[in-house]
Amino acid sequence: MLTLNTVNTYYGKFRALWDVTMQVNEKEIVALVGANGAGKTTLLNTISGLLQPESGTINFFSDRIDNIETNKIVEQGISQIPEGGKVFPEMTILENLEMGAYTKEHWKVKDETIEFVYSLFPKLRERKKQLARTLSGGERQMLAVGRGLMSRPKLCTFDEPSYGLSPKLVTEFFDIIVKLREMGTTVLLVEQNVQQTLEIADRAYVMENGRIVSEGKSSDMLKDDHIKKAYLGL
Amino acid sequence: MEILTLLKSNKTLRTATIVVLILLILATLPIYTPDYTIVLLSSILMYVVLTVSWVLFSGPTGYISLAPAAFIGVGIYSTAILGDSMPFPVVVLVSGIVTIFIALLVGALTLRLKGIYFTIFTFGLLELIRHLVLFLELHLTGTRGRFVIAQDFITVYFYMLIILAVLLLVTFLINRSKYGLALRSIGQNEEAASHIGVNVTTVKIATFVISAFFMGAAGAVMATRWTYIDPGIAFNMFFSFMPVMMALFGGMAHLYGPIIGSVVFTYLEEFLLTKLPELYMMLFGAIFIVAILYLPDGLLGVIQKGWAALMRKVRKDNLGGNHANS
Incomplete structure (x- = not known):
């Protein structure tokens, strides 16, 4: 591969x-x-x-x-989940996830992909309107993975x-x-x-x-x- | 009735309606207001255009640009050179387009730099362009400054209003598109933005150029009011600092901030200048310092806090009323 x-x-x-x-x-x-x-x-x-x-x-x-x-x-x-998560602190969890689907093809199907990510990390759904900086270290890492998966790698x-x-x-x-x-x-x-x-x-x-x-x-x-x-x- | 319910449920539509109404009111103002008000409003509109277009790029990305004066100057000089050979609308458009090319060049040179280096470099470029124009005038054309074909103040006012309307529309569209998100992501973590697949350099340069277009167009319109310009007037560093100060003064958390900031700031300047000409700069400086020290989120922050407190009070009163009833 x-x-x-x-x-x-x-x-x-x-x-x-x-x-x-x-x-x-x-x-x-x-x-x-x-x-x-x-x-x-x-x-x-x-x-x-x-x-x-x-x-x-x-x-x-x-x-x-x-x-x-x-x-x-x-x-x-290919999607890289960077060291330390590097989420966007002043953006909501939903916006962070949406950014993961930034490239053209993935943007079209982002809503479905978000549902998939939520099914993997239910906590992110609960907090989707929250700013990423309010998350704990572990939750941020989760968000970073979720964001990385948004491009369906x-x-x-x-x-x-x-x-x-x-x-x-x-x-x-x-x-x-x-x-x-x-x-x-x-x-x-x-x-x-x-x-x-x-x-x-x-x-x-x-x-x-x-x-x-x-x-x-x-x-x-x-x-x-x-x-x-x-x-x-x- | 249906329209009312639709307006109540759709926030975007509501905001759009309010903005269009305000623009319409502004458009009819010349019919029933004194000339002086129109002239003052033109200045205010110019600063709103400058500040909003500055915030369009520098707000989300955090790249503090001191290039506005360069772009305004390019717009001014384009008008001065082209003014007598083309109809005015074309002059304004062409001036904006010339500014686009300069911004592309400046952007390509500077947008790989970060933080204070970017800021200083844009400032340096402003000075470079100013001296370049001065040099060209001295050695090539043998002139010092130029006359600009004047336009009447109503024309200036309407052009400024149209530029502002287009700018607001563009800003609104960018902010709600994925490019708006991308701009914010660049400001928060540029490295992560590129990891995701944001073409960081392209997004930055494109936005920088769009913002410069409006500054150039605004400069082109304002030039006709000054009738005579030279490099010192056109490339005045004052125009680089004003948008930054007005944006800080108004607050940058929302698009309302820079608008409120530039309106209040320009009016304040005009008021102090006419009422207290000797103390004007001193008072102006003092007010700005107080604003920076005590209004960390600008005027917008104060308004938001006030609004939230009012809402709490209303809710509390309602609750109190309910208790009394039960």
Whole structure:
């Protein structure tokens, strides 16, 4: 579904991604783990078109999507749920959701999509007229996911969705991700919460210093000594 | 009767009716009011146009532009140059279109900057354009300033009124479309807006240009009242600061704010200028400082608070009455 081939991304002269090659298959949950500054967010931003790769190719199904604009990529079916939610604080929950359907085709069907999002997060329906800044951290994260789903994505990329959430909410959150996959959405999940991520993911990539250093089935990774030592503190 | 119930249920229709009524009343004013009122109203209308078009872009996005004077100046100079070769309506339209091109250039140059950098850059551009025109006049045409074909004050008034009506319509349409939402989302979190697929740069430049068109058109109309203009008059930085102050004074939470702000502010200026010419600037400054310190949401905030308090009181009285009955 999504294929990256030797992708290199720079911030000015600083090389942030080094020959990244990876693949996400339909209906998979793929985890991308690694320490702070390993390049995980850069990778997601490169996929969603916020950053342009210097070299390498990114394909979504059969189309090249490197070097096309973010709005086109969203239209094709990739939705990124940014780190920390980044909801629009002075807009109502309804307006936040509507913004998620901003691209042309999705705007036409936004009312149906909103109903779908409400069915997933009933709390958002109750508070649809409330300003987003009045929500708690967990609710904001929910809203961010709801907003991301408004473009009816085939592939959802999550940037640290569990960051700043209480353990109970983190578990709820991972349940939602599993549920999304059951409904047919493919998930690329960036996380620092390695243990729980690997438990729900099918496959995982490990990033260090802008490079993919290992990949494999999540179940194997959980047993891997290096992973255990570096990320699970075992 | 049916119309009344429809008006009661549909808020948009109600607002539209009120606005159209006010515009109609303004349109008939010249028949029965003294000339002086019309001249004063023209100034007020000009500032309403400037402030509303400034808020159209800077309000939702939070990009504080100090470029208005540049756009007004371009409108003024376009009229001065074209005034004797074209009919007046065409002059106004062409001036607006020339402003669009300048705004496209300014927008493309500045709208990648954020916060204070954007503000200072727009201000710098104003000065740059002013000096450029001055330079061209000195070295190319060998002139200093220009005469403008004058129009009578009634014409000026009606053109300003038409520009305002169109501006209000455009603002209303933008605010309720998805582009209005997109503009607000840019002001609140530009990064998230682009994540969603908002083409941030295009939306910003398009709105900046629309707002500039109205400033240019307003400048074009006002130029005919001054009859003589030079770069200092046309590109006066005063016109960059006034819309900002009027918007702050009125409050930006709703479209009423800038309108109320510019009406009250312009009238206040005129009043102080005629009644207390020596103290005018001092009092004006003092009033503005007090407004900033004590009216964080502008006049609009005061009105809203007053209205809410009144409503509470009415409700309480009603409740009290019911208790007495039972």
